[in-house]
Amino acid sequence: MPNLMPGSIASSITGRLGPSPSFESISTVTVDTAQSTISFTSIPATYKHLQLRVSARSTYADTESFLKVNFNGDTGSNYPNHFLTGDGTNTGGYGYSTSQYAYAFLSSYPAANATSSIFGSAIIDILDYKNTNKNKTVRSFGGFDRNNAGIVRLNSSVWLSANAITSISITDYRTGNFAQYSSFALYGIRTA
């Protein structure tokens, strides 16, 4: 099949044919037994952007939990967050400064009290991840529907660091584990 890079950034339409693969799989973690942390390390610096595609569920005793993402092991107060939500009844817009989050707060997914077999999804774009001259912007589109309840989330965050991103650590906001069958697939997007 021809190599193609359409829609490689979530919600974008642009695309073009190219002579070499432009959207490449870097690594995938599929959870066989519940685990608390998903890590991608030694991320190659050969791409322009990264995309993380998530299908997840938490073991925590609630109906919803959230993705916490840290870069390069940085758990300092370096992650402003903003998000827009709609749950079928109410919309909301939220903004938080660095004093409130020590991680990128990205999307949500069902937890143990939600109907079994339902997993949330998120597409997370990490833009210009290896640039050493600017902070790193992250955005995600995700959420879940659980039949007569659900939530849509548009999140953005910035990691206030000019370091190139070489590792990503993902944990559950409510301190649960990622349930069996959760999956995290990291892709690299090349530029010409």
Place this chain on the structure above:
Amino acid sequence: MAATYEPIATYTITSGTPLSYEFTSIPQTYTDLVLITAYAGNYGSPERSQLGIQMGNGSVDTNAIYSYTVLTGDGTTASTDRDTALTQFTLGTYPLGNSATQQNNSIVHFMNYSNTTTYKTLLSRNTHMNTSNNTSRTHGRVLLWRSTSAINTIKIKDFAGAYYFHVGTYFTLYGIKAA
């Protein structure tokens, strides 16, 4: 390195008045599917219709096991809605009466579509463009198909089954592989 984002099939309307299109025998060799569409409805009334989508394994599932939650922006306000016990998804409204050159777009992500253990969650972004009366809007939508069957059939249709697609409409299905 091998390509991981591959086109599976494209359907472009070049003539006729089709009300729907079905992708069948979708390979099970990918992790996610992405459907990219550009479409316009035929001239007529009412002002708008909705793009519908169904899926299944071997045939289209018409049971009332589709539900969704949506976040919408229309340039003035943000709103949200949800619906359940549907026999098909709606991806969002689109205007009828636009010319074929004024198309609407939807990108739909079928996450983990081939697994047989979990229900299927889809993410969709949709634009409803209408330059004639300034009623354009954008939708972000999360959809749930409460089936553990692997998806190998996808049907795209006018929600009401009443308004055909313009020439120039296309539906392209891609597969994304994982390492």
